[in-house]
Amino acid sequence: MTTDPALPHSDRPTPVPAPLALGPALPHSDRPTPAPAPTTTGPAGSRGAPVTTGPAPSPGARPASVAASTATGPARSPGARPASVAASTATGPARSPGARPASVAASTATGPARSPGDRPASVAASTATGPARSPGARPASVAASTATGPAPSPGARPAPVATSPVPSRSDSPTPVPPGFPAALGPWRDRPGPLARSLSTAVREAVVDGRLAAGTRLPSERELSRVLGVSRGTVVAALTQLRDDGWLHTRQGSGSHVRLPARLTERTTPWSLDRGGAGDADLDLTLALTAAPHxxxxxxxxxxxxxxxxxxxxxxxxxxxxxxxxxxxxxxxxxxxxxxxxxxxxxxxxxxxxxxxxxxxxxxxxxxxxxxxxxxxxxxxxxxxxxxxxxxxxxxxxxxxxxxxxxxxxxxxxxxxxxxxxxxxxxxxxxxxxxxxxxxxxxxxxxxxxxxxxxxxxxxxxxxxxxxxxxxxxxxxxxxxxxxxxxxxxxxxxxxxxxxxxxxxxxxxxxxxxxxxxxxxxxxxxxxxxAAVLSDRRDRLRAQRDHLARLLDGTGWTYTVPDGGLSLWLHLGTTPATELAARAARHGLAVTPGPHFAADRATLTHHLRLPFTATPDVLGRAVELLRRSDELEVHRFVTA
Ligand SMILES: Cc1ncc(COP(=O)(O)O)c(C=O)c1O
Incomplete structure (x- = not known):
């Protein structure tokens, strides 16, 4: 089984990119100044409102915490988009009245002072990297809305995109994929180093399907030209993507974006292990498995x-x-x-x-x-x-x-x-x-x-x-x-x-x-x-055994089941509904016994813990439960 950790915060397509350890330091001047307020907003919080005390949910109803986290999160039904992505794309590719064409952007105030290696694309195009524009060549404003995809959404700082409308053969063995770089949205507006903004934007575009998994990216040189950033920035972003498993490079066939194996080769749905940075936000109310990707x-x-x-x-x-x-x-x-x-x-x-x-x-x-x-x-x-x-x-x-x-x-x-x-x-x-x-x-x-x-x-x-x-x-x-x-x-x-x-x-x-x-x-x-089943049984068995080990010493009792997706705990003297309510305040949603009772009132000292989450998430969840239980003991002792 994989002992893949829960996604690091930085792996989640939240609009605010988490710190990534990047390769080469970015030239400071790569960053346009000043960045306007991002068009994206923070993810709808999935904390709060976990179902703990209410009646058994209706067939289709999901606990509020789940609904919140899945509606905005990355693991989603086809067609649904994360809020951050929706925010950055919902405004659509059509250029807003106020948006300036790329050529203007590149040559006027929006462009930062940049390092020698980061010349605006318009300059680059007319000098070393690009072909001399022929009399018939279209201006960059046209190119930006055609060859390189739609212009940025309103409010987005237009990237100093290439002035060269169509990459010439000699410097671009890999064609620019359709819709690229528009698929990345207003990635420059993100705070932090440009390379990190770029790698996060690529990741989110893959998660959202705007950049289909398997898409071959242009060469580093072409990327630097199309995106209007230095080669160093491109290299740093690609290195990060490669290290995190979002990019696969094969000698001779270029670099292709993909979903990392740690997300596709497991039984835990992604939505079950997206915690907030430093503050647990876990949902163990669902006993669900991911699709065999x-x-x-x-x-x-x-x-x-x-x-x-x-x-x-x-x-x-x-x-x-x-x-x-x-x-x-x-x-x-x-x-x-x-x-x-x-x-x-x-x-x-x-x-x-x-x-x-x-x-x-x-x-x-x-x-x-x-x-x-x-x-x-x-x-x-x-x-x-x-x-x-x-x-x-x-x-x-x-x-x-x-x-x-x-x-x-x-x-x-x-x-x-x-x-x-x-x-x-x-x-x-x-x-x-x-x-x-x-x-x-x-x-x-x-x-x-x-x-x-x-x-x-x-x-x-x-x-x-x-x-x-x-x-x-x-x-x-x-x-x-x-x-x-x-x-x-x-x-x-x-x-x-x-x-x-x-x-x-x-x-x-x-x-x-x-x-x-x-x-x-x-x-x-x-x-x-048969192969799919054997794989998920192996993983679930390992997760079940892991959860059982984590519960050692809690005093809660259970029988390790021969199958299924969850453990049914007896909590001793702890009332399950109260424990679940306290766990909810710590950011963990679990389902107490009465939800499973025909009369919706009994089974008050039981709790269901699914082992469908990754080992890391299970560890954090049990830790939170223990802490919630200790609070209860403390209350009795001091009362
Ligand atoms: C015993 C049992 N039956 C049915 C279901 C749900 O099945 P379906 O999604 O096919 O409606 C579940 C889901 O947890 C279940 O545990």
Whole structure:
């Protein structure tokens, strides 16, 4: 597993670049003076408002801290942009009325006094580095808005860009990428050394997709000319990018921007470990994994290739793409549960699957639905939203399910359905043994078995418990944990007849994922899946063991689970909601027990700690929890 540290602050695309250790010192005169106020603003703070005391969140709702941090942060859904980037690009490439053309900027007051090596591009162009401008050459103002991309946004100090419209062959073996350097935004406006501003701007442009990963940068000489800075500044910026993993240089094929391996080769979503400088701001309320980066990109490319036929079809909801249904059915069959594609209904996640099943099957609303206590808050939220009467069945990390309790409840309270998570149950991590599965399958009630966490078996080798299956058992699954929650692919495995009925439910179309996402899922769930799974199991196992070691000596107890994504702590005498509230004041968000309770009030001395964060973040989180707990001890001692 990687023991990659959380991103250093400097790695985060915040508008204010953190100190970077740069190579060559910058010539002071490289920095235009005085820099106008940056157009970017500080990141929306993700501190505060962590969910600690409220009711279980609604299915789609995320804790405020998460929403804040992901809305502005770098790890984001496609299309979303970090605030800093949005601020620097939202104003658009069209030049504002007040913005001066580059040629003017270069030759008038905005240009700094500069070192001999940092001549304004306009001068450079007419002397040593650039071609003598031919009579027909366009002025730089034109060049700036064409060959080198759009002019800067309003308020931005226009860079003294090259006056040479199109780089000549002889001095530019690498063409300037389209939209470059406009993709960097008003990078000169950042405080600090120019080289650092430049490397930060390149990093942010890569994160934001304005500079596609893989883009080949122009040569150092060309960059210095296009950006209007000294060669030394360019070299320093590129060295920093290379050292931090954002640039890959291969002899003969130039330098290509990329995302660093420490972000792409791990299971922790980037958003989980972006802390503020010196002041923890950590979110351990989510048990989510990052997408398997390279496999995902490859799947996207293959899906795009296969999409042509799909695009001439209607795109209307179906039971799922035939190829995906086949793949899923085959997986069940290989796993000992014979399944035909007609038995699979693809949904936009396991929660969607549960929603559809409840809507269709919970016909007698006077009868309760049996749920584990504790249980997955997302499922509880769906049930609460439907005002369902719940029948809690105890499950513990150590002892598993109380089947006797469930059997008695079935006899005396006649629940119409049960919702159970037999594999690495969220949050206890409990894993149902084969005998218990068989016993539950014999009970006279319909069971919805949520197998979302089944693939996250951290035993070596993974075990081979049968599915919880039988004539009255319906399985639901999801790619959320196995692959990526952003994929929004889940499914129902039921009888072909029930699948046909569910197709007629008016909710089905709404709960069906877009066909293109299904294409991607089909690519990911195919051949490469075993390698992806083995990799994430290795990393999660290491993170789980690391978290367990960190908790040594806390006095909190837990059972190390065989799989899943979190530890379920018993805090002894410490009330979990209070501890979570104190941790929140230290900048750490965690989810206390009552969020997992069917009645939303009990389990007051439990806390769920996911091990999906990087070891470094887990370390900081446990330290903060310990400190928060000590405060409590201190209060008792002094009271
Ligand atoms: C047991 C369980 N089911 C379902 C989900 C969510 O699945 P989906 O994202 O597919 O709706 C989770 C997420 O934590 C979970 O723990």
């Amino acid at each position: 390279d496999a995902y990109l490859a799947a996207l490319a293959r899906a795009a290739e296969r999409s042509a036929a799909l695009l001439v079809d209607s795109g209307a909801a179906t039971a799922g793409l035939p190829r995906l249904r086949e793949l899923l059915a085959d997986r069940y069959t290989r796993d000992g549960l014979a399944t035909r594609p007609e038995q699979i209904l693809v949904t936009s996640g396991a929660q969607a699957a549960l929603t559809l099943l409840l809507d269709h099957l919970h016909t007698d609303r006077r009868r309760p639905v049996a749920v584990e206590s504790p249980s997955y808050p997302g499922a509880l939220a769906v049930l609460h939203a439907r005002r369902t009467r719940l029948l809690p069945v105890p499950v513990t990390s150590e002892g598993g399910w109380d089947v006797g309790h469930l059997a008695t409840a079935v006899r005396t309270r006649s629940p119409q359905l049960a919702y159970l998570v037999p594999d690495f149950q969220n949050p206890t991590g409990a894993h149902m043994d084969a005998a218990t599965r068989a016993e539950i399958a014999r009970l006279p009630l319909t069971v919805i078995a949520d197998e979302t966490l089944r693939d996250l078996d951290l035993r070596t080798p993974p075990g081979s418990e049968p599915h919880l299956a039988g004539p009255r058992v319906i399985q639901i699954g999801s790619a959320s944990k196995t692959l990526w929650t952003g994929l929004r692919i889940g499914w129902i495995r039921a009888t072909a007849d029930l699948v046909r009925q569910l197709r007629r439910n008016p909710l089905q179309a709404q709960l069906s994922p877009p066909p293109l996402e299904q294409l991607i899922a089909a690519e990911l769930l195919g051949e490469g899946l």
